[in-house]
Amino acid sequence: MAMTTDIRTPAPQRPRTGSAAPPGPGPRRGRLRTLWGSTIGKKAVMAVTGLLMLAYLLVHMLGNLKVFFGPEDMNGYAHWLRTLGEPLLRYGWFLWIARAVLLAAVVLHGVSAYQLSRRDLAARPVGYRHRRRGSSYATRTMRWGGIILALFLVWHVLDLTTGTVNPRGQEGHPYENIVAGFRTWYANVIYLVAMLAVGLHIRHGFWSAAQTLGVTRPGTARLLKAGATVLAAAITAGFVSVPVGVMTGVVN
């Protein structure tokens, strides 16, 4: 049998078909454009901004528990947040920086979610006769849950930041505003629904972020899922304890 000696040299150019990303002009610019332009990159943006908001929520929840130590503790803590970073920062600057970072995170998270969802829905235009339910409730409610949370954010800022819709709405007195707010039935309903939504969102979001950022390995998948459940339950329980405290009279 004759040995073939036809050894081809490698093709000089890799085939680039479709809208495969062309090499960017500068390494950094091309890198960001590649990330934002791909489904994986956009999901990574969602993961990073989501984890940032999650870290904030954890601190926010722990801070809220100050309400159980009385008005002086709570209002003192709120005042301290404004003096944080002094004298490097001026009074209140730390809060404004935090707000700017969080707003950027919310916008990037939301825009990525919207764009990816549009893409996902277009990728499966026709459904099947049978609806398989292999995914969890938390997974299926990510999109609507996110919309509920975005609407809640607007309410929450108007309620306890600007005081516009708060029955008391007195600046510098968060303790009194919280108590006054949670004495109305609607504030409780809105808050409880939103806190359940945030729990579900974290339940799927935390372990999704780990998977998206490539942290998950075959051995750690179960651990990360359990971590997501614990984190979601702790954050929801911590936030819910405040209106429950007001309703039961522990906080007044």
Place this chain on the structure above:
Amino acid sequence: MNLTLRIWRQPDAESPGEMRTYEVEDISPDMSFLEMLDTLNETLLTRGEEPVAFDHDCREGICGACGMVINGAAHGPERTTTCQLHMRHFADGDTVDVEPWRAAAFPVVRDLVVDRSAFDRVIGAGGYITAPTGAAPEAHATAVPKPAADAAFTHAECIGCGACVAACPNGSAMLFTSAKVNHLAALPQGAPERETRVLDMVAQMDAEGFGGCTLTGECATACPKGIPMPSIAAMNREYLRATAKR
């Protein structure tokens, strides 16, 4: 056993399709699902009707040609390919819905046949190693550590049937692409093109109109070869690493 089948019939890509009902009698529980469809097609031919078109080749679960959604599940109720699904998993008198893979990137060609050439283009974008062809090289010329060989083989098991895309509510090809990327990334032969491979394959995957991953896990549940969910995390890791390095 006797079954009532409701099958998606569509004469060609442009025409609208519909579910049509057929009664199939005297089915042996030892038949495969495809043999059962063969039986139906023989009856249809004798009646002068068009047989149901479906893809198939090896019929031993290793080629990835066959595939249809049976009662809402890609490849049906068992974790195997449609050709290896046996009728003993159905009960006499059952009504079974049979539909083609549904995804924007997999247009229906006819009845249960879809065009999966999007997968070929994803492979063409980087799912290979650049090496001189010719006579097969000596198998031990490049040493491969056992864990790397095992990892590569787990992913090399992917037969490209498309069940992952069909099962995914987003029509995402992440599991398929991750199997191909991880297969070659685990091997020394794949190392020279490690970064460009994942960047180009993901770019092509996106360009084909597949959706993104929302981690529902439907793909890994449907995969007849058991490609696991963490494969997607591994590809994400490869992608982010390649983006940082380029």
